[in-house]
Amino acid sequence: MATHFVIDGLKAAIDGKEILKGINLEIKGGEIHAIMGPNGTGKSTLASALMGHPKYEVTEGTAVLNGDDILEMGVDERALAGLFLAMQYPSEIPGVTNSDFLRSALNARRGEGNEISLIKFIRQMEGKMKELEMNPEFAHRYLNEGFSGGEKKRNEILQMMLLDPKIVVLDEIDSGLDIDALRIVSNGVNAMRSEDRGFLIITHYQRLLNYITPDFVHVMMQGRIVKSGGPELAERLENEGYDWVKEELGIVDETVGQA
Amino acid sequence: MSTQLSTPTDRQSAEALARSKGEPNWLVELRGEAAELAGTIGWPKPEKVRIERWNLTAVGNYEQPTAVQAISELPEAVRELVSEGTENLLVQRNSGSVWKQLAGELAGKGVIFTDLETACKEHGDLVQKYMFQAVAKDEDKLTALNAAIWNGGVFVYVPKNVEVELPLQAILYNDNAEAAFAPHILIVADSHSRVTYVDCVISEPGAAAGPFVQPSIVEVFVKPGAHVRFGSIHAMGETGVDMTIRRAIIENDGQMEWIIGDLNDGNTLSDTKSILKGQGSTSDAKVISVGKNAQQNSLTTQAVHFGKSSDSNMVTRAVMKDSASAIINGITKIEHGATKANGVQTEKVLMLSPKARGDANPILLIDEDDVTAGHAASVGQVNPEQVYYLMSRGISKQDAERLIIYGFLAPVVSEIPVEAVRGQLQRLLERKLER
Numbered sequence A: 001m002a003t004h005f006v007i008d009g010l011k012a013a014i015d016g017k018e019i020l021k022g023i024n025l026e027i028k029g030g031e032i033h034a035i036m037g038p039n040g041t042g043k044s045t046l047a048s049a050l051m052g053h054p055k056y057e058v059t060e061g062t063a064v065l066n067g068d069d070i071l072e073m074g075v076d077e078r079a080l081a082g083l084f085l086a087m088q089y090p091s092e093i094p095g096v097t098n099s100d101f102l103r104s105a106l107n108a109r110r111g112e113g114n115e116i117s118l119i120k121f122i123r124q125m126e127g128k129m130k131e132l133e134m135n136p137e138f139a140h141r142y143l144n145e146g147f148s149g150g151e152k153k154r155n156e157i158l159q160m161m162l163l164d165p166k167i168v169v170l171d172e173i174d175s176g177l178d179i180d181a182l183r184i185v186s187n188g189v190n191a192m193r194s195e196d197r198g199f200l201i202i203t204h205y206q207r208l209l210n211y212i213t214p215d216f217v218h219v220m221m222q223g224r225i226v227k228s229g230g231p232e233l234a235e236r237l238e239n240e241g242y243d244w245v246k247e248e249l250g251i252v253d254e255t256v257g258q259a
Numbered sequence B: 001m002s003t004q005l006s007t008p009t010d011r012q013s014a015e016a017l018a019r020s021k022g023e024p025n026w027l028v029e030l031r032g033e034a035a036e037l038a039g040t041i042g043w044p045k046p047e048k049v050r051i052e053r054w055n056l057t058a059v060g061n062y063e064q065p066t067a068v069q070a071i072s073e074l075p076e077a078v079r080e081l082v083s084e085g086t087e088n089l090l091v092q093r094n095s096g097s098v099w100k101q102l103a104g105e106l107a108g109k110g111v112i113f114t115d116l117e118t119a120c121k122e123h124g125d126l127v128q129k130y131m132f133q134a135v136a137k138d139e140d141k142l143t144a145l146n147a148a149i150w151n152g153g154v155f156v157y158v159p160k161n162v163e164v165e166l167p168l169q170a171i172l173y174n175d176n177a178e179a180a181f182a183p184h185i186l187i188v189a190d191s192h193s194r195v196t197y198v199d200c201v202i203s204e205p206g207a208a209a210g211p212f213v214q215p216s217i218v219e220v221f222v223k224p225g226a227h228v229r230f231g232s233i234h235a236m237g238e239t240g241v242d243m244t245i246r247r248a249i250i251e252n253d254g255q256m257e258w259i260i261g262d263l264n265d266g267n268t269l270s271d272t273k274s275i276l277k278g279q280g281s282t283s284d285a286k287v288i289s290v291g292k293n294a295q296q297n298s299l300t301t302q303a304v305h306f307g308k309s310s311d312s313n314m315v316t317r318a319v320m321k322d323s324a325s326a327i328i329n330g331i332t333k334i335e336h337g338a339t340k341a342n343g344v345q346t347e348k349v350l351m352l353s354p355k356a357r358g359d360a361n362p363i364l365l366i367d368e369d370d371v372t373a374g375h376a377a378s379v380g381q382v383n384p385e386q387v388y389y390l391m392s393r394g395i396s397k398q399d400a401e402r403l404i405i406y407g408f409l410a411p412v413v414s415e416i417p418v419e420a421v422r423g424q425l426q427r428l429l430e431r432k433l434e435r
């Protein structure tokens, strides 16, 4: 079945405060959607609400992936259903090596009785690490512990490549990346582009979209998608900023708080 | 209230038992004195744990050991601990040694590895010079009790400049709750020698028939430039009380490493102390503990600095389930004159249940200006952000928590020097952590 993901009327709150005010978005396999928007407008909240972060309470709406509402599922089930979120701030987990973690994640996906052999796993992991030009020592480091900002991002992409998800949400995957890393990570993403995989890329900068050309660009303000367009929209935002969008829509304060 | 002990700890019977075992006069006398002391002084008083409420009377009676002829005669739980192909193994069952073996090559170099009872007879001068010199027999009822009734035990002597490559391994187990089980472990590493010693102290099912108390003492002497690695796992049964005092005296440029796994199912008092006597001496102590049910644990690590430029590091990690409790004390003491000393400590408790209790008490006592010292302590639950992150990769909640808990204990587990023991530690952890 071709991947089809529909977010319909999604509202979410944190600590009783409503942040997402009704998000509608449809992502089909093969498509790349970019979400842009000023700080504090709810982009990460959307990503977290989709993934099921325990602090976010979904108050309304659905997010249907290939017929199933993932908002009804536990966090692990959402992942197994094919959702992947590269987080803006990945957790550090002391004492758990990156490779033990990756193998657990891979085996969770494969299911009991179908675990990957150690040799095969190592071959796979090392192959992907090479593609991302990661030092092999990162396999034995504790998960994200002491990783630089850019190293964490690369590690998120490594996970994406190994887990082969259907819907990929990348939350500021470009922040903290140097110029070479930006190219490497983008190549990684582009290599994963396929007819049965959809992407939702949250970013502030056109530079990422120079590498990964989006099919659709959405602007988020006040916890809503307020404008959508093609790649040219991102270019205009890069050149002119958000003021013209605000003017056009009569928005004074774009953050969630005042709305 | 004076506690009635069910074992002969009056002077006459302690001496009589010692004589009947053919122990040398100095030891008979030591035991007699200690027995008398044990009746007059009090139990140790660790912070916030009332050990006098524990059942401390079930010390048991001496049981004559019967040597085994082959390792295959040992129970399964003991055999699976044996490091494959080892030639350096000592086994104590209840009140005495039942198996001992030392590679001929090491014996040829003058290494001694035998039970302490035998050592008292065969190497009396050497033993007498060290026994109860790191831990005094009159410190409290526990040390006096051990002095009066200790049995079996381990003696390690490594001569000057000798490096023992492979670990020396001891397995000490009880399978009869009524038998006295009170090891005393004495390790002497002479100048510039090097040795790794690893032991496991466990209970076989027979020990579950009734309450028992294991009062034990470990003394380690690290002579100048020597390096001792001491690994120990205690996994005795629920009906037992483990009270273990470990102490090392470290001379100039000596190095001491402690790796301790306190995984008993019963109440535990564990106190591990390094006395950094010599200039440039170092000590590194790592302790893990897992508590379940209503188990109480008092876990103390200590470092006392006398030597200039001495260095100590102490790490304790405890995971408490159910209504178990861990009171963790870390005491770094830097004496006047120990200039350029450095002492750091970390205590962390992870609580897996709302009824579990954890308490970390880091204490720095510093009588010298020109030193560095630091401590960190934390008590908390499994971090929900971490669980979320792992689950977002498809890992179940249970597996996520398991990974985080093992990760929490990893700094110690990964240091266990003997493969078989490390594997066993993993199994024991799994057994204790599985819900």
Ligand SMILES: Nc1ncnc2c1ncn2[C@@H]1O[C@H](COP(=O)(O)OP(=O)(O)OP(=O)(O)O)[C@@H](O)[C@H]1O
Binding pocket: A014, A015, A017, A019, A037, A038, A039, A040, A041, A042, A043, A044, A045, A046, A088, A255, A256, A257
């Ligand atoms: N625990 C919280 N309590 C109250 N408000 C919160 C909490 N967490 C987040 N918010 C608010 O929700 C709003 C949206 O935050 P979000 O992280 O989704 O923004 P963003 O669009 O991702 O911003 P950025 O571009 O800076 O990453 C912000 O105003 C933020 O302050």
Ligand SMILES: [Mg+2]
Binding pocket: A043, A044, A045, A088, A171
């Ligand atoms: Mg954000």
